[in-house]
Amino acid sequence: MEDRELFLKAKEVMPRAYAPFSGFKVGAALLSTDGRVFTGVNVENSSYGGTICAERGACMKAISEGAQKFEMIAIATSEDFAWPCGLCRQFLYEFAPDLKVIAGPDEDNLRTLTLKELLPEGFRL
Numbered sequence: 001m002e003d004r005e006l007f008l009k010a011k012e013v014m015p016r017a018y019a020p021f022s023g024f025k026v027g028a029a030l031l032s033t034d035g036r037v038f039t040g041v042n043v044e045n046s047s048y049g050g051t052i053c054a055e056r057g058a059c060m061k062a063i064s065e066g067a068q069k070f071e072m073i074a075i076a077t078s079e080d081f082a083w084p085c086g087l088c089r090q091f092l093y094e095f096a097p098d099l100k101v102i103a104g105p106d107e108d109n110l111r112t113l114t115l116k117e118l119l120p121e122g123f124r125l
């Protein structure tokens with residue numbers, strides 16, 4: 001699967017995010033090594049601390065469906081673009097330290113980094 005195609009899947013689900021507090025909607029599409037795509041959106045909560053990011057939402061969905069190895073994740077936001085937060089970087093590092101991460105304001109201006117570039121010396125047992 002190409003970067004652009006995965007990003008478009010993230011962009012497609014992004015409007016479904018529940019972000020009444022920040023207004024910052026995020027969609028993520030996580031590609032597993034067996035070719036499946038798992039999407040997620042950020043879900044905010046009145047408690048704030050209960051908020052779950054799109055990247056972790058997609059990963060949770062994948063794990064529950066039996067996928068634990070991943071090649072690439074794409075992230076689309078409602079405002080410009082963003083890389084995964086620190087918590088999500090560590091969360092994804094558990095399963096895919098060599099993950100390819102794609103983000104951009106739109107499918108014609110994508111940027112790519114690896115998870116190791118975003119989280120050097122990530123923690124693993």
Ligand SMILES: [Zn+2]
Nearest residue numbers: 053084085088
């Ligand atoms: Zn996050």
